[in-house]
Amino acid sequence: MDYDSSREMRLFTLRVTVLSVVVSVLLTVGILTMIEVGLREFSLAVALGVPALVAPVVAYQVARSYHELAQAQRQLRRAAESDALTGLWNRSAFARSASALLGSDPQARRPRCLLFIDADHFKRLNDSLGHLAGDEALVVLADVLRTQCRTSDLVARMGGEEFAVLLRDADEEVGRATAERIRKAVFARTVTSRNLTVNLSVSIGVAAQQPGDDLESLLSAADHALYEAKGAGRNCVLTRSDVRRTRRPVTGIGAAVPSLPLDAAGMFPYH
Numbered sequence: 034m035d036y037d038s039s040r041e042m043r044l045f046t047l048r049v050t051v052l053s054v055v056v057s058v059l060l061t062v063g064i065l066t067m068i069e070v071g072l073r074e075f076s077l078a079v080a081l082g083v084p085a086l087v088a089p090v091v092a093y094q095v096a097r098s099y100h101e102l103a104q105a106q107r108q109l110r111r112a113a114e115s116d117a118l119t120g121l122w123n124r125s126a127f128a129r130s131a132s133a134l135l136g137s138d139p140q141a142r143r144p145r146c147l148l149f150i151d152a153d154h155f156k157r158l159n160d161s162l163g164h165l166a167g168d169e170a171l172v173v174l175a176d177v178l179r180t181q182c183r184t185s186d187l188v189a190r191m192g193g194e195e196f197a198v199l200l201r202d203a204d205e206e207v208g209r210a211t212a213e214r215i216r217k218a219v220f221a222r223t224v225t226s227r228n229l230t231v232n233l234s235v236s237i238g239v240a241a242q243q244p245g246d247d248l249e250s251l252l253s254a255a256d257h258a259l260y261e262a263k264g265a266g267r268n269c270v271l272t273r274s275d276v277r278r279t280r281r282p283v284t285g286i287g288a289a290v291p292s293l294p295l296d297a298a299g300m301f302p303y304h
Contacts, residue, residue, distance in 0.1 A: 116190040118168060119175035127189030131199045132248045134187070141242045145201060146208030149238040149255035150174075150215065152194035153267040158224070158231055166226035170233055177218045181211065197252070205241035205272050212237040212270040220268065234268035241273065 114126035122130070135145065152158075152174060159167040171194065178188050178196060187199040198215075200208055219235045238259030240251050254273045262271040 119172055119190050121175050122189035124191045127187055127197060131187055135242060135248055140244045143202060144204040145242040146203040146205060147240050147251045147255045148198040148208060148212050149259045150196040150235050151259055153234045153236055155194035162226040162229055166224050170224045173222050173233060174219060177215060181215045181218055205274060208239040208241055209270060209272055212239050216270055236262040236267050237270045238262055239272040
């Protein structure tokens, strides 16, 4: 349950509790009035008390309807912001939140880092195992991202086999370490279909926010690093700083082993 849902539930519970107390008090007063002043006087008390009794009931129904409407609105908003397959944020929701976060500190006084992630040889996986296996692979990647990222980070499927993560309070080295954890966790996962088992792998580009960076420039830098990671053999991590160096360090095993076709056991040893 998110913060808004929890807060709304507490408010609803408080309203119901208050209304229940009011109804109980009014009923008690009515009974005491009947005993104290007699039936004739009680008729007048009833005439005056009925509206007071009805009002809390109406208020309760209004509060309940408001709560249900608020829940429905949250569900609709969440559906509009989510990727249907993975449940992660979609591209438009990510762009809106990430742009606001980066725009709040254009001079990059608080470090933020963007990871741009691409599933290696995804088309070949789809062609070899079918689209259902491809969907399963994307769900696996989303699960890894949820596990390896913090709840404060922005995680989204950008479309196709591409994902993005905006890390809060993270410089390039923290971004590199996070990306490497993601890479290793993905490489430990497999997808099986049609009696074939495929190791999953990703290439990741990392770009730390620099003064003047907005979302577009940060995505461009991370995408460039991702492109270089693909060229370095895939299944590896490269940062913006790496691609600026003549001799860039590469983490991962993709650069050391060429991409191989399916072997006799139906495996992609490396991607």
